[in-house]
Amino acid sequence: MEEVRLALMGFGNVGRALAQMIIDKRAAVYSKYGKRLVVTAIATGSHGNLYNPKGIDLKQALQHYEKGFNEDDDADWTEDSADTLVYCGEYDVLVELSPLNIRTGQPAANRIKQALKMKKSAVSANKGPVAWYYSDLAAMAQARGGKFYFESTVMDGTPIFNLRDNCLKLCDVTQIEGILNSTTNFILKALEEGKTWEQALEEGRALGMVEADPSMDIDGWDAAAKICVLSNVLMNAGIDPGKVSVQGIRGITKEQLDAAKAEGKTIKLMCRAEKDVFGRVTAVVAPEEVPADSLYADIGGASSVVSLTTDLMGKLTIVENDPTIIQTAYGVFQDILRLFS
Amino acid sequence: MEEVRLALMGFGNVGRALAQMIIDKRAAVYSKYGKRLVVTAIATGSHGNLYNPKGIDLKQALQHYEKGFNEDDDADWTEDSADTLVYCGEYDVLVELSPLNIRTGQPAANRIKQALKMKKSAVSANKGPVAWYYSDLAAMAQARGGKFYFESTVMDGTPIFNLRDNCLKLCDVTQIEGILNSTTNFILKALEEGKTWEQALEEGRALGMVEADPSMDIDGWDAAAKICVLSNVLMNAGIDPGKVSVQGIRGITKEQLDAAKAEGKTIKLMCRAEKDVFGRVTAVVAPEEVPADSLYADIGGASSVVSLTTDLMGKLTIVENDPTIIQTAYGVFQDILRLFS
Numbered sequence: 109m110e111e112v113r114l115a116l117m118g119f120g121n122v123g124r125a126l127a128q129m130i131i132d133k134r135a136a137v138y139s140k141y142g143k144r145l146v147v148t149a150i151a152t153g154s155h156g157n158l159y160n161p162k163g164i165d166l167k168q169a170l171q172h173y174e175k176g177f178n179e180d181d182d183a184d185w186t187e188d189s190a191d192t193l194v195y196c197g198e199y200d201v202l203v204e205l206s207p208l209n210i211r212t213g214q215p216a217a218n219r220i221k222q223a224l225k226m227k228k229s230a231v232s233a234n235k236g237p238v239a240w241y242y243s244d245l246a247a248m249a250q251a252r253g254g255k256f257y258f259e260s261t262v263m264d265g266t267p268i269f270n271l272r273d274n275c276l277k278l279c280d281v282t283q284i285e286g287i288l289n290s291t292t293n294f295i296l297k298a299l300e301e302g303k304t305w306e307q308a309l310e311e312g313r314a315l316g317m318v319e320a321d322p323s324m325d326i327d328g329w330d331a332a333a334k335i336c337v338l339s340n341v342l343m344n345a346g347i348d349p350g351k352v353s354v355q356g357i358r359g360i361t362k363e364q365l366d367a368a369k370a371e372g373k374t375i376k377l378m379c380r381a382e383k384d385v386f387g388r389v390t391a392v393v394a395p396e397e398v399p400a401d402s403l404y405a406d407i408g409g410a411s412s413v414v415s416l417t418t419d420l421m422g423k424l425t426i427v428e429n430d431p432t433i434i435q436t437a438y439g440v441f442q443d444i445l446r447l448f449s
Numbered sequence: 450m451e452e453v454r455l456a457l458m459g460f461g462n463v464g465r466a467l468a469q470m471i472i473d474k475r476a477a478v479y480s481k482y483g484k485r486l487v488v489t490a491i492a493t494g495s496h497g498n499l500y501n502p503k504g505i506d507l508k509q510a511l512q513h514y515e516k517g518f519n520e521d522d523d524a525d526w527t528e529d530s531a532d533t534l535v536y537c538g539e540y541d542v543l544v545e546l547s548p549l550n551i552r553t554g555q556p557a558a559n560r561i562k563q564a565l566k567m568k569k570s571a572v573s574a575n576k577g578p579v580a581w582y583y584s585d586l587a588a589m590a591q592a593r594g595g596k597f598y599f600e601s602t603v604m605d606g607t608p609i610f611n612l613r614d615n616c617l618k619l620c621d622v623t624q625i626e627g628i629l630n631s632t633t634n635f636i637l638k639a640l641e642e643g644k645t646w647e648q649a650l651e652e653g654r655a656l657g658m659v660e661a662d663p664s665m666d667i668d669g670w671d672a673a674a675k676i677c678v679l680s681n682v683l684m685n686a687g688i689d690p691g692k693v694s695v696q697g698i699r700g701i702t703k704e705q706l707d708a709a710k711a712e713g714k715t716i717k718l719m720c721r722a723e724k725d726v727f728g729r730v731t732a733v734v735a736p737e738e739v740p741a742d743s744l745y746a747d748i749g750g751a752s753s754v755v756s757l758t759t760d761l762m763g764k765l766t767i768v769e770n771d772p773t774i775i776q777t778a779y780g781v782f783q784d785i786l787r788l789f790s
Contacts, residue, residue, distance in 0.1 A: 137619070275612055279779075422770060426767055429764040429766060432763070438762050442616070
């Protein structure tokens with residue numbers, strides 16, 4: 109029996125859903141792949157950290173998380189920081205689930221780099237490191253023999269990167285387009301129904317569709333990070349979010365939506381990337397009027413869509429229908445499975 | 450350098466597109482995977498057969514195909530039958546591209562079985578063997594150590610089976626739905642535009658969208674074979690086309706299409722399969738009225754779509770947009786690559 113030891117950087121909604129999935133699927137993973145998944149480190153923003161090289165009791169960690177880990181109640185409590193755990197902890201796979209810093213990709217990127225340097229593997233649900241440092245991190249992984257996967261950075265567990273690697277072999281991706289941010293879908297729909305911006309945001313917050321500070325979504329930066337990740341990984345673009353032309357949906361009015369509708373169209377925040385014959389990639393995020401009878405017009409709610417145009421497999425479109433946090437956790441889980449199967 | 454020797458059973462449109470792809474990508478395959486693709490046998494229905502254990506000249510085979518292979522012009526011409534080549538030829542991978550026999554899956558199924566028995570691998574673009582004998586063939590492959598892939602039996606090279614194996618690990622597929630036959634899409638559209646059945650068929654034949662004998666498509670048997678393949682492979686259904694409830698589009702009128710339209714709907718030939726809690730699978734092919742603002746309503750022309758509902762990854766939808774013969778050939782090519790990468 110071989111153990112695969114995981115260090116979780118972050119234990120928010122995704123981290124806890126992942127922990128539950130590891131508990132639920134432990135037997136299936138062992139029976140199918142002969143591996144035992146063990147979590148040796150959990151680092152949180154403000155709930156304390158846990159460390160046990162023999163394996164943390166995940167059920168207890170899930171129970172204790174809300175009130176915070178502490179020395180008295182948690183045998184595995186540690187005063188070591190997240191960085192210390194990354195540098196000195198015993199683990200095989202760094203699982204990066206910390207919140208996105210869109211301006212720098214840090215501190216997640218440095219932690220992943222450190223883990224890869226030590227010949228470990230890394231899995232990231234945080235798109236910052238991939239948007240900013242993909243080529244460095246991929247090169248580091250290759251040089252040291254570790255793996256670096258990040259499926260859930262775009263459309264949760266929907267296979268895109270794994271799809272390219274395993275199902276689109278020798279295909280050249282020349283064009284990417286899609287609707288990658290569902291918060292803007294939700295807001296545009298609400299505006300179309302006659303709600304004010306304030307009502308739309310309030311309702312979205314109540315449903316968990318809109319963040320407390322929605323500017324990352326509304327101003328297009330979340331979408332920009334995603335098209336950047338797609339461009340870098342699928343087209344070797346070598347760009348960062350600062351090189352994406354970004355226009356968000358802030359200020360779009362019901363009048364504009366109605367005018368589009370009158371012409372049989374609807375407004376969506378589209379992401380596009382295109383590679384020219386010299387291999388140069390242009391990436392754009394902007395609101396667009398799309399025909400009401402196009403597939404893109406039907407993408408609503410929490411759903412998202414991406415189309416890849418390739419030389420050998422033509423144009424493939426993949427839709428993720430109304431995902432929950434489970435699908436994000438599955439993306440990370442699947443990346444972990446991919447390391448050894 | 451290691452050779453991978455292919456025996457092509459069938460050299461129609463798909464076989465010839467595959468041969469061209471092998472020529473075009475030979476260097477890329479060698480540089481990426483260190484393998485040299487060699488075709489040692491080509492069997493055709495009525496254009497003669499070629500065999501050369503050192504490798505057939507594919508360019509010449511493509512040039513000579515139209516007039517038929519013969520003893521005088523083709524050094525590799527052989528009087529051996531397809532079956533003899535399967536039993537006695539030197540090859541590593543049997544590539545089954547012969548026409549579908551929906552009632553029996555033969556002779557393709559027996560040829561694949563024979564190849565697998567001899568510990569070779571098999572790749573099939575012919576859905577008959579998979580619709581009728583999937584579990585036998587899969588068991589034979591596993592017992593003897595060969596592989597059996599058949600991506601292009603459903604939606605050409607669009608990754609479905611490879612996707613499940615590599616990108617949806619440990620996911621349980623509980624429901625499948627889709628539009629898997631594009632000929633019916635084309636005919637329904639033409640009828641909606643006011644064309645008669647006769648005009649629709651004639652126009653479709655001119656565009657290569659409708660077969661000389663269109664009954665397999667119109668009566669739903671092509672779709673039935675496909676949902677059968679999906680059910681057997683993704684849900685262990687253990688069914689054959691005779692167990693699918695099949696209703697085609699024959700007899701559908703413009704009046705019915707108009708009535709649907711008046712209610713904001715459109716008629717599509719839908720395929721559905723569902724697994725109940727006991728693991729029993731029910732598969733149905735029938736025309737359905739789908740809402741005009743649903744994604745399915747937007748699938749027209751040669752496009753097709755499938756949605757997989759899973760426990761861990763929710764509902765994923767994959768659309769193949771206006772494929773050509775290249776995408777079918779790529780499905781076979783990708784299966785071949787999958788054998789050694």
